[in-house]
Amino acid sequence: MDKRNMLMQIRGLTVNYGAINALNDVFIDIEKGEIISVIGANGAGKSTFLKTITGIVKARAGSIELEGKNIHGLRPDRIVRLGVTMVPEGRRVFPDLSVKENLELGGYTLRNGALKKELFDLVLSTFPRLQERLKQHAGTLSGGEQQMLAMGRALMGNPKLLLLDEPSMGLSPIITREIFTLIRLINRERGISIILVEQNAHMALEHSRRTYVLENGRIVMEGKSGEIKGTKSIIDAYLGV
Amino acid sequence: MEITGYLLQQFINGLQLGAVYALIALGYTMVYGVLRLINFAHGDIFMLGAFIAYYLISKFAIPIYLVFIITMFCTAGVGYIIEKVAYKPLRGAPKISLLITAVGVSLFLEYFLSLNAIFTANYIGFPRPFEVVNYDLSLFTVTNIQILIFATTGVSLVLLYLLIYRTKQGKAMRAVSYDQEVAALMGINIDRTISFTFMVGAALAGVGGILYGIAYPQINVFMGVMPGIKSFIAAVLGGIGIIHGAVIGGFIIGISEVFVSAFLSSTFRDGVIFVILFLVLLLKPSGIFGKRIEKV
Numbered sequence: 001m002d003k004r005n006m007l008m009q010i011r012g013l014t015v016n017y018g019a020i021n022a023l024n025d026v027f028i029d030i031e032k033g034e035i036i037s038v039i040g041a042n043g044a045g046k047s048t049f050l051k052t053i054t055g056i057v058k059a060r061a062g063s064i065e066l067e068g069k070n071i072h073g074l075r076p077d078r079i080v081r082l083g084v085t086m087v088p089e090g091r092r093v094f095p096d097l098s099v100k101e102n103l104e105l106g107g108y109t110l111r112n113g114a115l116k117k118e119l120f121d122l123v124l125s126t127f128p129r130l131q132e133r134l135k136q137h138a139g140t141l142s143g144g145e146q147q148m149l150a151m152g153r154a155l156m157g158n159p160k161l162l163l164l165d166e167p168s169m170g171l172s173p174i175i176t177r178e179i180f181t182l183i184r185l186i187n188r189e190r191g192i193s194i195i196l197v198e199q200n201a202h203m204a205l206e207h208s209r210r211t212y213v214l215e216n217g218r219i220v221m222e223g224k225s226g227e228i229k230g231t232k233s234i235i236d237a238y239l240g241v
Numbered sequence: 242m243e244i245t246g247y248l249l250q251q252f253i254n255g256l257q258l259g260a261v262y263a264l265i266a267l268g269y270t271m272v273y274g275v276l277r278l279i280n281f282a283h284g285d286i287f288m289l290g291a292f293i294a295y296y297l298i299s300k301f302a303i304p305i306y307l308v309f310i311i312t313m314f315c316t317a318g319v320g321y322i323i324e325k326v327a328y329k330p331l332r333g334a335p336k337i338s339l340l341i342t343a344v345g346v347s348l349f350l351e352y353f354l355s356l357n358a359i360f361t362a363n364y365i366g367f368p369r370p371f372e373v374v375n376y377d378l379s380l381f382t383v384t385n386i387q388i389l390i391f392a393t394t395g396v397s398l399v400l401l402y403l404l405i406y407r408t409k410q411g412k413a414m415r416a417v418s419y420d421q422e423v424a425a426l427m428g429i430n431i432d433r434t435i436s437f438t439f440m441v442g443a444a445l446a447g448v449g450g451i452l453y454g455i456a457y458p459q460i461n462v463f464m465g466v467m468p469g470i471k472s473f474i475a476a477v478l479g480g481i482g483i484i485h486g487a488v489i490g491g492f493i494i495g496i497s498e499v500f501v502s503a504f505l506s507s508t509f510r511d512g513v514i515f516v517i518l519f520l521v522l523l524l525k526p527s528g529i530f531g532k533r534i535e536k537v
């Protein structure tokens with residue numbers, strides 16, 4: 001693969017929680033402008049994988065390179081400033097703050113007022129539903145709106161790479177579809193690369209270019225999402241009717 | 242008329258004590274907010290504030306506003322060091338380790354400073370920085386000390402409010418107290434925010450120490466123990482982690498204490514505070530303004 005097009009390269013990532021091994025020798029890479037997905041069952045290590053990229057969880061071994069620079073071991077706030085933001089599992093908006101304040105916190109690292117304004121307008125045009133609810137407390141939003149807010153908040157950090165942890169969690173099929181359409185839109189319009197972690201293998205395979213399958217902390221399969229979708233073991237394990 | 246005047250007078254005295262408790266309670270509640278820790282050494286920072294002011298006033302004849310500023314910087318520095326040395330190495334450790342460490346820091350400060358070479362364990366007379374003046378307002382009197390206490394507390398609260406709700410640093414403090422992990426994902430430096438919160442809390446406790454020294458001019462290395470506990474109860478009463486709860490709680494505790502001394506007996510003045518704690522824990526453990534109970 002062309003090195004210059006590479007955004008992030010993760011090599012040999014191993015993470016333990018005390019005696020529990022959560023990730024084992026994981027290799028994943030993502031190109032600029034790409035959407036990749038990581039699918040797996042409960043406890044496969046998906047969230048751990050994203051938390052390790054953001055610096056919240058420290059890896060025991062391995063390296064994480066962002067545009068050729070190792071970011072493994074940096075504090076989470078440093079990593080955000082390098083252009084990696086995340087929408088955590090369960091969204092975790094600040095419930096007692098207004099929608100506007102939540103978005104402002106997403107832009108905490110920005111010094112440039114014009115950029116902040118541009119991103120704010122971008123978020124509101126991408127998620128018009130937030131526009132009408134700017135003053136409302138985030139805790140009173142519906143699940144889908146909270147997901148949009150969490151994504152908007154992450155976009156406010158001006159990311160090169162956006163990490164999404166189970167965006168479909170707890171949402172109806174219709175809202176899930178809407179969210180995934182917006183994920184594609186963000187990727188297309190702004191060229192933001194996206195790592196999508198999902199239990200909903202259908203949606204993940206449908207909306208990503210490449211997919212990694214995680215089982216018990218190990219990558220057991222990887223490839224073009226279209227090809228993975230047709231694999232028998234995947235159909236049996238993740239797409240079964 | 243007589244009784245109204247007496248009631249009002251006690252109320253003013255209660256506000257005076259309550260203001261000091263409110264200043265201390267803020268530190269407990271803010272530190273709890275960002276670290277989920279009851280910083281038992283906080284009462285001792287209040288004590289340090291009184292001692293630093295004592296030295297500034299008695300050894301250097303400097304204006305009172307400078308006493309406040311220098312003392313606040315000193316206690317903030319001590320707060321910073323305590324956090325760095327004692328609590329920061331324990332990030333991610335079980336809560337109980339932090340709590341035990343806090344008790345250890347408190348005992349260390351009290352007994353180390355009570356050494357004869359340092360502050361000694363004796364009571365020391367706190368020098369009055371100015372002559373006491375009584376203003377007779379017919380129904381009750383106020384002293385210039387009380388005016389100083391109310392003015393200082395008022396200014397401190399306004400500045401704190403502006404800091405927390407109007408500055409970027411304050412926004413970071415609030416975010417960290419809501420959800421530390423997500424705050425980090427917003428690009429907030431968690432350790433720096435925690436340090437800063439300790440410093441602000443310690444500066445306020447320092448102000449409380451000076452005011453207490455001026456109002457009740459006997460100081461001692463153990464003087465922080467009871468006000469510390471009562472202010473902690475004030476913070477719990479208002480809802481731990483909630484800024485305005487600590488202020489209201491502080492005033493309620495101060496007024497209760499003074500009223501019990503005035504109308505019952507000063508023997509019960511400490512006891513009643515524990516009765517309040519008992520009732521809060523029984524009836525509304527999350528405090529007056531608390532919404533949910535945080536797991537510690």
Ligand SMILES: Nc1ncnc2c1ncn2[C@@H]1O[C@H](COP(=O)(O)OP(=O)(O)OP(=O)(O)O)[C@@H](O)[C@H]1O
Pocket residue numbers: 017020021022040041042043044045046047048049089199
């Ligand atoms: N803080 C922690 N302490 C100890 N073990 C943990 C911790 N976080 C996760 N684990 C364990 O690590 C493994 C991977 O967890 P992780 O949350 O990464 O899974 P996941 O794929 O995101 O699961 P889910 O689909 O349920 O969100 C699990 O066995 C989990 O129990």
Ligand SMILES: [Mg+2]
Pocket residue numbers: 046047048089165
């Ligand atoms: Mg997960």
